[in-house]
Amino acid sequence: MLRIENLNVSYSHLQVLWDVSLDVTKGEIVTLIGSNGAGKSTLVSSIFGLNPTARGRIALHDENILGLPPYEIVRRRLSLVPEKRELFPRMTVHENLELGGYARKDRSALAHVLELFPILKEREDQYAGTLSGGEQQMLAIARCLMADPEMLVLDEPSLGLSPKMVHTVLETVQQLNREGLTILLVEQNVRRALEISHRAYVLETGRITRTGNAQELLHDDLIREAYLGM
Numbered sequence: 001m002l003r004i005e006n007l008n009v010s011y012s013h014l015q016v017l018w019d020v021s022l023d024v025t026k027g028e029i030v031t032l033i034g035s036n037g038a039g040k041s042t043l044v045s046s047i048f049g050l051n052p053t054a055r056g057r058i059a060l061h062d063e064n065i066l067g068l069p070p071y072e073i074v075r076r077r078l079s080l081v082p083e084k085r086e087l088f089p090r091m092t093v094h095e096n097l098e099l100g101g102y103a104r105k106d107r108s109a110l111a112h113v114l115e116l117f118p119i120l121k122e123r124e125d126q127y128a129g130t131l132s133g134g135e136q137q138m139l140a141i142a143r144c145l146m147a148d149p150e151m152l153v154l155d156e157p158s159l160g161l162s163p164k165m166v167h168t169v170l171e172t173v174q175q176l177n178r179e180g181l182t183i184l185l186v187e188q189n190v191r192r193a194l195e196i197s198h199r200a201y202v203l204e205t206g207r208i209t210r211t212g213n214a215q216e217l218l219h220d221d222l223i224r225e226a227y228l229g230m
Contacts, residue, residue: 001024001025001026001060001061001150001151001182002023002024002047002058002059002060002078002151002182002184003022003023003024003057003058003059003062004020004021004022004023004043004047004056004057004058004059005021005056005057005058005059006019006020006021006056006057007019007020007021007043007046007054007055007056007057007058008020008054008055008056009039009042009043009046009051009053009054009055010053011053015206016039016042016206017039017042017043017046017206017207018206018207019056019207020039020043020056020203020206020207020208021208022201022208022211024151024182024183024184025182026150026182027177027180027182028177028182028183028197028198028199029173029174029177029182029183029185029196029197029198030183030184030185030197030198030199030200030201031185031186031187031193031194031197031199031200031201031214032184032185032186032187032200032201032203033187033190033193033194033200033201033202033203033227034202034203034204035204035227037205038203038204038205038206039203039205039206040155040186040203041083041155041156041186043186043203044080044083044153044155044186046058046066047073047078047080047153048070048073048078048080048153049065049066049067049068049069049070049072049073050070054066060073060076060078060151061076063076065078074147074149077147077148077149077150077151078149078150078151078153079144079145079147079149079151079152079153080144080152080153080154080155081140081141081144081152081153081154081155081157082140082155083155083156083159084159085136085137085139085140086140087128087129087136087139087140087143088128089127089128089129090127090128090129091127091128092124092125092126092127092128093120093123093124093125093126093128093131093139094124094125096128096139096143097110097113097120097139097142097143097146098110098146099143100142100143100144100145100146100147101146101147101148109145109146109148110146112145113142113145113146114142116142116145117138117139117141117142119135119138120135120138120139120142123135132165133160133161133162133165134161134162134165134168134169137157137158137161137165137169138169138172140157141154141157141169141172141173141176145176149181150181150182151181151182151183151184152176152181152182152183152184153183153184153186154173154183154184154185154186154187155186156186156187156188157169157170157173157185157187158170158187158188158189158192159188166189166192167192170187170189170192170193170196173185173196174196177196185197190223190227190228191218191228194214194215194217194218195214195218197214198213198214199211199212199213199214200212200213200214200217202217202223210222210223
């Protein structure tokens, strides 16, 4: 579904990504792991047309989308749950959801999304900025689902959440995948991300250094030492 080939990205004279290649097959959860500063968020923003210096190829269903504006990428049913959620805090839950479906002609998704996230139905008339961190993350995911994506990219969805809410959010990600959504997950909770994923890539200082079956990487000695503290 998504294939990235030889992606290079620079900021001014500083190169951040070097020849990064990865692919995500329909129906998978693929996790991208790496330390802070490895280039994960740069990779994500490049997928969505936010890095004008990006060079290489990013193909969605074999169509090169590199260089397209973000709204055209969303119209091709690829959506992003951004790091820090980027909600509209002084708008209600309902209004945030309506904006998520702006590019979609069929507005029937709202009832389905509220069924998936019943807490949002209870908070529908509440300002997004007054929600708890976990509720805001649920709203960020739900807002993306309003665009009816075939694939979802989640950038650090557990950031700043309590352990209990991290479990809830990643369980939600797994449930969405069971329902047919393809997912690229960028996640700091390496253990839990690998537990729910099919495959994984390791990004270090702008380069892909390891890839493989998620369960195998979960028990890999180098991964356990570098990311799991074992």
